[in-house]
């Protein structure tokens with residue numbers, strides 16, 4: 001697949017999911033038909049604040065930041081109050097359409113539909129901070145994820161930071177987790193919705209995504225002139241990495 005094919009396949013999937021039930025596919029915390037917008041937005045703020053704190057970065061508030069895979073703006077809204085300027089980019093035009101609606105009136109936010117594989121619309125050294133959460137874990141081709149890491153290094157100013165989550169769970173642990181999940185579902189099926197409708201296409205490559213190794217992440221970061229300063233949760237789905245330019 002060429003990067004363009006990849007972008008189209010991811011865009012088609014996420015556009016459809018955004019139209020179907022954006023809140024569920026962003027945060028599958030609640031059952032499919034029991035989304036609570038108030039809770040969704042509250043948690044966007046709570047998580048964003050938590051992750052900024054856990055990054056260990058010191059912010060003055062004067063930074064320009066970039067969020068890769070911003071979705072409908074769940075965390076972008078919080079970031080807008082913390083940074084001088086926030087750019088959110090997402091492969092899905094429908095997610096960005098909803099994000100623009102949700103963040104209308106925020107004059108320090110720019111929301112862009114990206115091509116799903118690079119950050120080529122942004123000049124070199126144009127951001128102080130780049131962030132991404134539960135995005136790379138859904139990207140089917142690790143080359144795309146590693147390309148994004150190199151791109152983040154390119155668009156960061158010297159001294160800037162990239163704080164992001166990737167899935168580094170090894171194959172054996174993944175199989176064990178999948179077996180455990182199937183067993184729990186058999187013993188106690190989760191009622192996804194009252195009318196029997198529920199999440200669909202969860203076997204799609206753009207949902208299943210891929211896993212990277214920390215060696216691959218380290219090489220991509222170094223190739224872009226960054227050094228890894230912190231790794232948390234290595235070997236799990238929620239591996240957090242802080243890389244500094």
Ligand SMILES: C[S@@+](CC[C@H](N)C(=O)[O-])C[C@H]1O[C@@H](n2cnc3c(N)ncnc32)[C@H](O)[C@@H]1O
Pocket residue numbers: 010014025026027068069070071072073074075089090091092095114115116117132133134135138139144
């Ligand atoms: C689970 S949602 C998370 C959204 C947001 N990060 C949040 O936590 O609220 C994943 C998002 O990543 C976006 N996405 C998936 N693949 C992408 C890619 N290759 N490039 C940019 N965004 C992508 C999807 O469109 C979707 O909005």
